[in-house]
Amino acid sequence: MRPVPPLTLSRSAEAGHGWTVAVEGDTARVVLTGDWVARTDGVDLAAARQILASRVGALTFDARGLGHWDSALIAFLLRLRDAAGDGGVAFDEGGLPQAARRLLGLAPRAAAKASAPPGPPLLDRVGLWAIDAAAEAREGAALIGNLVLRGGMAMRGGAAVRASDIIEAMFDAGAAALPIVITVNLLVGGILAFIGATELRQFGAGLYVANLVGVGMVREMAALMTAIIMAGRTGGAYAADLAAMEGAEEIDALRAIGIPVFDYLILPRVAALTAMMPLLYLFGCAVGILGGLCVGAATLHITATAFFVQARGALSGVEFGLGLAKSLSFGALIAILSCRVGLRAGRSAAAVGQAATSAVVASIVGVIALDAMFDLCADVLGV
C-alpha cells in the first residue's frame, strides 16, 4: 500500500469527525474517524467531489476509527455513493458498519437528485387557467340558480331548512354585528361632517353640512361601510366555517347521508345576511347622521332642529330606495361569494386561512365594483 498524504480533512478539529483518503492503485480507501453528529456538524457538501477528484475506479471504507454517528454520516455516504455512481466508480460498502449499510439500503440511489417534473409550458397554463375560470363561472352561475330555486322552495316550505338555523344565522349577522356597525358609521358620519365643515364654512354655507352628511350616508356610505364591515366579519367567518367543515369531512358526511348541503349550509347563511343587511344599513344611516350632527353642532354651532330640517329637505324616498337596494345586493353578494369560496377550499388547516382571506378580499372588491355599477345606473337614470 502506498500511503499518501490526506487530500482533505473535513472540519476535523472543531467538528470532532473527519475523513481521509488513501489511494492504493485504482482504489481509494476512505478512512472515517471521530463522531459524526448531524445537529452540530451538518453535512460536508463538498466532500464527495473532493474524494472523487483522485480519479480512482473504486471506493472502500475503513470505519475502525469511527465513533458515534447519526444521519450526518448517512448523508455523507449517500452523496458519495450517488457521485460515485454518476462517475462509474465502484462503491464497496464492506468496510462500513452493518447498521450504516442497512440505512444505505433503505435509500434508493440518486435520491438527492429526485426532482419534480417541469411544469406545463406557458400556452398550456393559459389554457388551463381559462378552462378553470370558465368552470368557476359556470359553478357560480349554478350556485345563484340553485339559490333562486331552493330559496323559492324554502319559502313554500319545500326545502330542508331549519328555522332555528336561520334565526341563529340572523342573530349572528344582525344583532351581534350591530355594535361595530354603529361605531363605524357614527365615525364616518362625523368624518363627512368634518370635511364638509372645513370647506363649506369658507362660503358661509356651513348649514349644508347637513345635506352632505344626509345624502352621503343614505345614498352611499352607510351601505358601503356596513358591507365592508360585514365582508370582513361575517363573510370571512362563513368561508372559514365551511372550509374547516370541508377539511374535517363534515360536508362529505352530510352528502353521504343525503342531507342537501345547499339547503342546510348555504341557504340559511345567504338568507340571514341578505335579510339583515338592510336593517344594519338603516341603523348605519341613523347613527351616521347623528355623528354628523354632533360634529356640526361642535364646530359650526348648528342646532339639532336646523340640521334635521336641512337634512330632511335634501333626502327623499329615492335616496333611501337606492341605499336599501344596494345593501340588499351587497348582503347577497358577500354571502354567496364567501360560501362559494369556503366550499371550494382545500382540505388542510392552511386552506381555512386562505379561504377566509380570499372571501374577504373578493367580497370587498365585489361590493365596491357593484357600488360603482349602481351609481352609474343611477346617474344614467337621473335619480
Next chain:
Amino acid sequence: MAPVSAPEGPRLDIRDLSIGFGQKIIQQGLNFQVAAGSIFAIMGASGCGKSTLLKALNGLLPPLSGAILVQGEDYWAADEDRRALIDRGFGVLFQNGALWSSMTVAENVALPLIMLSRLDRASIKALAAVKLSLVGLEGAGRAMPAALSGGMVKRAGLARALALDPAILMLDEPSAGLDPIAGRRLDDLILELRDGFGMTIVMVSHDLASLLAICDDGVFLDADSRTAIAHGAPRRLRDECDHPLVHAFMHRERPPIDDGAEPGASGAGPGADHVPR
C-alpha cells in the same frame, strides 16, 4: 462503531406514574422500564389511556404523580429550559401525521433543524433529503401534505420525527389506517431505522400483527382497573399470559363478560413477568 450510543441503564424509567386530567385518573401505579435499543409497545383496548400515557412520556401532559426518568434524569422535576433540551432527544410520530399543512413535505422535515440547530441552509436541505429518502419519499419533498396518501403521510411524519436524530422515537398508532401491506412495510421500516440508528422506540398500538412483528417488550393497560395488568414482549404475552383480558386481546377473542380478575393474577402483575426482549 455503533450509532450514537446511550449511557448505561434504561432510556425511560417510569416510577409509580399516575396520569389523567384534573381529578380524573386515567392510569395509575405504572412502573416499567424501556431498555435502550428496544421497541417497546404500549398496548390495551381503545380508550384505556395509551395515547395519554404517550403524551406524558413525550412531555405534552404533566403526570398527576410519580416520575418519568429520561436516561436517568427526572423529566418533570427539571426546569422548563432543561425539559426543552431533553425534548430534542424525542421524535414523535402523531396518529394522523400532524404534518404542518402550509408547508411542503421537505419543509416539514427541515423545520426542526431550522429552529433548533445552527446548521447552514444547504446542510439542512441535504439532511431533510436524506430523511425523506430513508422513509422512501425521495420524490415527494415538494408535495404539500394534503396531496399525500395515508401511508405517505405516516412516512413523512416519520421523516419529520427523525429530523433531529432522536434517541427515543415515539410512535402513536403508526399502522392505524394503513392496509396490511403498507402497515407491514412501515413495520419493516421502523425495524430498519431502529437497527440502523440504534434508537429506542416506544409505540402505542392495537394492531396485533404489528405488535407481534416488531416489539421486544411492552406494557398492557386496562381501562377498568386503570393500571397495567401485564408486562412483557407481545409474543410472550400471547403465548404465556393467561390474564383473561390480555388473552382475549392477543387472540382476537370476545372478552370474558366478568373480567374482574385480580390485576396481577397468574403472574401477570407489574414487574412479575417483565421480559426485556
